[in-house]
Amino acid sequence: MTPAGTATAAPARDPARVVRLPRRRGIELALIVVAVLLSVYGYCAVGLARHGAVPPGAAKYGAGLGVLALLAHVAVRLRAPYADPLLLPIGVLLNGLGLVLIYRLDLETPGDRAAPTQLVWSTLGVALFIAVALLLRDHRVLQRYAYVCVVAALALLTLPIFFPALNGARIWVRIAGFSIQPSEFAKVLLAVFFAAYLADNRNALAYTGRPVWRFRRIQLPTGRVLGPILTIWLLSVGVLVLERDLGTSLLFFGLFVVLLYVATGRTGWIAVGLLLASLGAVAVGRLEPHVHGRVEDWLDPFATIEAGLGPNQLAQSLFAFAAGGVLGSGLGLGHSILIGFAAKSDFILATAGEELGLVGLSAIFILYGLLVERGYRAGLALREPFGRLLAVGLASIVALQVFVIAGGVTGLIPLTGMAMPFLAQGGSSVVTNWAIVALLIRVSDSARSQYDGQVAP
Amino acid sequence: MTKYIRHAAAFCVLLLVALLVNALRVQVFQAGPYDGSTANRRATIARYGQPRGDILVGGEPVTGSRDTGEQLRYERTYNDGPLYAPITGFASQEYGTTLLEHAEDGVLAGTDPLLAPFPLWSDLTRGLPPGGKVVTTIDPAAQRAAYVGLAGRKGAVAAIEPATGRILALVSAPSYDPAELSGNRPATKAAWERLNRDPDKPMLNRAVRQTYPPGSTFKVVTAAAALDAGVVTDMDAQTDSPDPYTLPGTRTWLTNEGDGCQDASLREAFKWSCNTVFAKLGVDVGARDMVGTAQAFGFNDTGVRIPFSAATSTFDTSVDRAQLALSSIGQYNTRATPLQMAMVAAAVANGGRLRPPYLVERTTSRDGGTVSTAGSRPARQVMQPATAERMRELMTDVVEDGTGTNAAIPGATVGGKTGTAQHGLGNSGIPYAWFVSWAQGEQDPEPKVAVAVVVEDASANRGEISGGGDAAPIARDVMRAVLSG
Numbered sequence: 001m002t003p004a005g006t007a008t009a010a011p012a013r014d015p016a017r018v019v020r021l022p023r024r025r026g027i028e029l030a031l032i033v034v035a036v037l038l039s040v041y042g043y044c045a046v047g048l049a050r051h052g053a054v055p056p057g058a059a060k061y062g063a064g065l066g067v068l069a070l071l072a073h074v075a076v077r078l079r080a081p082y083a084d085p086l087l088l089p090i091g092v093l094l095n096g097l098g099l100v101l102i103y104r105l106d107l108e109t110p111g112d113r114a115a116p117t118q119l120v121w122s123t124l125g126v127a128l129f130i131a132v133a134l135l136l137r138d139h140r141v142l143q144r145y146a147y148v149c150v151v152a153a154l155a156l157l158t159l160p161i162f163f164p165a166l167n168g169a170r171i172w173v174r175i176a177g178f179s180i181q182p183s184e185f186a187k188v189l190l191a192v193f194f195a196a197y198l199a200d201n202r203n204a205l206a207y208t209g210r211p212v213w214r215f216r217r218i219q220l221p222t223g224r225v226l227g228p229i230l231t232i233w234l235l236s237v238g239v240l241v242l243e244r245d246l247g248t249s250l251l252f253f254g255l256f257v258v259l260l261y262v263a264t265g266r267t268g269w270i271a272v273g274l275l276l277a278s279l280g281a282v283a284v285g286r287l288e289p290h291v292h293g294r295v296e297d298w299l300d301p302f303a304t305i306e307a308g309l310g311p312n313q314l315a316q317s318l319f320a321f322a323a324g325g326v327l328g329s330g331l332g333l334g335h336s337i338l339i340g341f342a343a344k345s346d347f348i349l350a351t352a353g354e355e356l357g358l359v360g361l362s363a364i365f366i367l368y369g370l371l372v373e374r375g376y377r378a379g380l381a382l383r384e385p386f387g388r389l390l391a392v393g394l395a396s397i398v399a400l401q402v403f404v405i406a407g408g409v410t411g412l413i414p415l416t417g418m419a420m421p422f423l424a425q426g427g428s429s430v431v432t433n434w435a436i437v438a439l440l441i442r443v444s445d446s447a448r449s450q451y452d453g454q455v456a457p
Numbered sequence: 458m459t460k461y462i463r464h465a466a467a468f469c470v471l472l473l474v475a476l477l478v479n480a481l482r483v484q485v486f487q488a489g490p491y492d493g494s495t496a497n498r499r500a501t502i503a504r505y506g507q508p509r510g511d512i513l514v515g516g517e518p519v520t521g522s523r524d525t526g527e528q529l530r531y532e533r534t535y536n537d538g539p540l541y542a543p544i545t546g547f548a549s550q551e552y553g554t555t556l557l558e559h560a561e562d563g564v565l566a567g568t569d570p571l572l573a574p575f576p577l578w579s580d581l582t583r584g585l586p587p588g589g590k591v592v593t594t595i596d597p598a599a600q601r602a603a604y605v606g607l608a609g610r611k612g613a614v615a616a617i618e619p620a621t622g623r624i625l626a627l628v629s630a631p632s633y634d635p636a637e638l639s640g641n642r643p644a645t646k647a648a649w650e651r652l653n654r655d656p657d658k659p660m661l662n663r664a665v666r667q668t669y670p671p672g673s674t675f676k677v678v679t680a681a682a683a684l685d686a687g688v689v690t691d692m693d694a695q696t697d698s699p700d701p702y703t704l705p706g707t708r709t710w711l712t713n714e715g716d717g718c719q720d721a722s723l724r725e726a727f728k729w730s731c732n733t734v735f736a737k738l739g740v741d742v743g744a745r746d747m748v749g750t751a752q753a754f755g756f757n758d759t760g761v762r763i764p765f766s767a768a769t770s771t772f773d774t775s776v777d778r779a780q781l782a783l784s785s786i787g788q789y790n791t792r793a794t795p796l797q798m799a800m801v802a803a804a805v806a807n808g809g810r811l812r813p814p815y816l817v818e819r820t821t822s823r824d825g826g827t828v829s830t831a832g833s834r835p836a837r838q839v840m841q842p843a844t845a846e847r848m849r850e851l852m853t854d855v856v857e858d859g860t861g862t863n864a865a866i867p868g869a870t871v872g873g874k875t876g877t878a879q880h881g882l883g884n885s886g887i888p889y890a891w892f893v894s895w896a897q898g899e900q901d902p903e904p905k906v907a908v909a910v911v912v913e914d915a916s917a918n919r920g921e922i923s924g925g926g927d928a929a930p931i932a933r934d935v936m937r938a939v940l941s942g
Contacts, residue, residue, distance in 0.1 A: 258468070262461045302494070311496040321483045322491030323499050329583055335499050358484040362477055369473045376466045380459060392462055396469070403472040412479040 739785020
């Protein structure tokens with residue numbers, strides 16, 4: 001195992017071709033300062049819009065976020081000096097913006113303040129980020145713990161079954177007043193497992209066995225290799241049925257199909273995956289009333305209005321986005337609180353859409369897009385399969401999760417309860433996302449420090 | 458593997474594009490219908506998010522706004538609510554708006570595009586300009602005199618400045634306090650239900666929204682038609698009028714309250730309100746000219762707006778001779794709002810020229826910049842100036858030594874006409890007491906005020922109720938308030 005933390009230790013297959021990439025830590029620091037200032041500006045804008053004065057906690061808030069970001073930056077400087085300079089600033093900006101939005105919504109619900117708790121969870125998240133950056137010297141260590149990861153993931157996934165359902169979904173574990181959503185942690189563990197499993201078995205999956213059927217370029221996989229995907233599919237459906245959590249199920253399944261395709265290059269996986277996914281979705285949509293209702297709402301968001309029952313949450317969410325228009329109402333000046341329950345968590349994007357407008361919403365989407373792109377870029381730059389699959393898997397988690405929840409609240413796909421990464425209220429989600437960014441930092445550091453001049457990272 | 462990672466990346470780009478395109482769809486292309494949805498409370502929240510502009514009477518606001526701190530933040534308040542309710546109407550968070558609050562809602566709520574400093578201002582700032590002011594033509598002294606005069610009896614008063622059409626008083630009784638309906642609390646709902654259940658209909662604006670049989674006050678119209686048409690040329694010449702008068706084509710006898718109406722001259726018949734004379738006069742003028750004159754005064758005009766709409770006063774256009782006879786003494790299908798009868802008096806007072814009545818002098822922005830003004834509206838020649846001159850003579854006689862002596866004001870020229878309108882099945886209801894009049898002070902170059910008063914259920918017993926007894930004193934107080942103002 002080569003220590004990947006320092007430039008001098010970077011393995012050079014051919015010393016003549018070693019290219020020393022710029023470390024770009026200065027750019028990272030500058031971008032972090034911009035991210036913190038933007039967040040503080042948002043915080044002040046809310047106060048100015050609502051009370052005509054800068055909120056009293058603005059300096060404290062800025063200092064807190066700034067210190068957290070700086071500590072993370074120092075950890076990166078120490079242990080991952082070649083890491084991609086965009087990853088950390090994007091995480092800081094999204095987390096800071098999330099805190100601003102939650103603080104802003106707290107003003108509408110004086111009895112239920114979520115921002116202080118979210119700040120505590122963000123601190124924990126950054127602490128985990130620093131711990132990962134400092135302690136995990138090489139991501140390939142994780143490959144050894146693949147089966148520990150999958151057992152832990154399954155344990156976390158089954159845990160909520162023993163706890164009461166909350167708002168129709170059985171995805172919460174309540175301990176000592178804290179709500180934890182174990183499936184959030186499980187997704188990182190599963191990404192590690194998938195990456196390790198597929199890195200080991202990809203040749204067997206791709207080339208052994210006899211194709212059942214060939215049709216032009218689509219090559220359907222053999223019966224033997226269908227085993228793992230069927231297992232994962234059953235697992236996803238199991239999660240869906242037992243916990244009524246369509247979003248997580250969709251995420252796991254999508255993640256597996258993407259990684260399977262990347263590992264084997266077989267288009268057949270996509271065909272089989274889509275087929276199984278639609279079968280599962282149709283079956284559950286028919287049988288499970290909670291999911292069925294979501295599909296009905298998606299097909300006609302305004303049915304409840306026509307029925308005289310008033311607007312449902314999705315309709316209120318669409319109203320909020322529409323009210324934002326191109327430029328938005330301005331922070332603190334919208335009425336997305338009309339969405340009611342889950343306005344700070346699943347529907348947080350509606351507040352961004354209403355108060356920052358299409359411009360702000362697009363900016364947020366593009367930030368996520370950049371985060372995903374940086375992950376993919378690290379995957380492309382690495383030479384060993386586990387790292388590549390891990391980077392692609394982690395980036396795909398973000399991409400799929402953003403699509404599933406953002407598509408849900410904007411009426412593009414049926415709504416499934418999921419947290420908008422970094423933005424939404426929810427401790428488990430914030431901590432998990434910081435872990436994802438930490439792993440991407442680690443992987444990108446390896447990628448850029450081992451740069452061999454073939455693919456530009 | 459690199460190729461497949463690129464494919465997966467392309468898939469992610471596809472997802473991103475789908476999100477962006479869908480956001481564009483929801484936030485731009487669907488924004489109109491979503492914003493306009495009745496289930497979307499944003500428009501309501503914005504509407505009540507700032508103080509509503511005020512309605513001014515005599516330079517002072519009669520309305521206000523209260524910050525409730527609730528989601529619908531500002532609530533309407535009223536100073537002297539019951540006094541001005543027939544003008545302001547109510548502005549309720551729950552039950553909408555009426556009367557001026559409704560007609561001038563754009564200015565008051567700040568949504569009128571003319572309030573914006575420049576076009577598209579609201580689109581750029583994404584906020585409303587502050588609510589503007591509505592300056593009314595009401596004379597507060599006249600308004601209060603009318604309100605005090607009615608003293609809660611069912612009835613209404615409308616007063617107009619004849620030369621301009623400015624409405625000086627508009628009172629309906631019994632009234633209500635519109636402030637009770639402003640909010641959206643349970644008490645608001647209770648008040649709404651109580652007011653709607655009330656048999657006296659306190660929310661009905663009797664001055665403009667209720668028509669009554671005008672009875673003898675309609676004889677002003679009939680007399681004007683007869684003079685204009687040349688049916689009567691000498692007001693003091695005897696008319697060929699039997700008493701009782703048999704309605705043409707029937708065996709029904711029409712009688713008078715008093716004696717001395719047989720063959721009475723127009724002056725005497727007007728002074729003592731002879732039904733027989735005027736019924737025959739109407740028939741002699743003929744349906745065409747009667748309808749023409751009545752419509753010139755404003756009857757059958759379905760588009761009366763002051764700026765809120767008034768009920769249509771009617772004079773039946775397809776009548777036989779018997780019906781015409783009854784119509785000409787303000788019975789049968791002849792019905793008028795108090796505002797309409799005030800217009801009749803105003804037209805006489807203004808030399809035969811009728812100015813359409815209006816309630817809003819001008820609207821301004823909150824800072825006082827003029828948004829719109831009433832301007833001068835075209836006058837309509839209702840009767841020849843000479844006819845108007847003779848009508849003034851007839852009406853002055855009524856107040857000097859006829860049925861309307863209660864309306865006399867020392868030092869002023871007052872003309873009037875009483876009316877006692879029978880109604881109900883077989884005329885069983887308590888008659889409506891009417892009085893229409895105008896007044897001109899000694900120093901005034903022209904009459905300053907025209908008034909119509911109706912009292913529905915004067916507490917006097919049936920025999921004694923009369924326009925002169927119940928309605929004339931109210932008209933006198935209103936006219937005096939205007940003349941001394």
